[in-house]
Amino acid sequence: MNRRPEHLTEREEQILAVVRRWIAEHGEGPSVREIADAVGMKSTSSVAYHLGNLEGELGALVRDGHGWRTCRLAR
Secondary structure, three states, X not given: OOOOHHHOOHHHHHHHHHHHXXXXXXXXXXXXXXXXXXXXXXXXXXHHHHHHHHHOOOOOEEXXXXXXXXXXXXX
């Protein structure tokens, strides 16, 4: 399945908005826990799943290192 960034789910849009805002305010990406808190999710595993989609098949995020704090917007 070839999904492109304009086909984000509502949750992916929420997560991407949090990442965008956090990077603008703090200069680095948020942690998975910080994202979960911001979008009202309890499961960090679910947040990591959505982040993986945003990074992988959607190409909206890029990580420069191992953790999500190193992520940046692909566009």
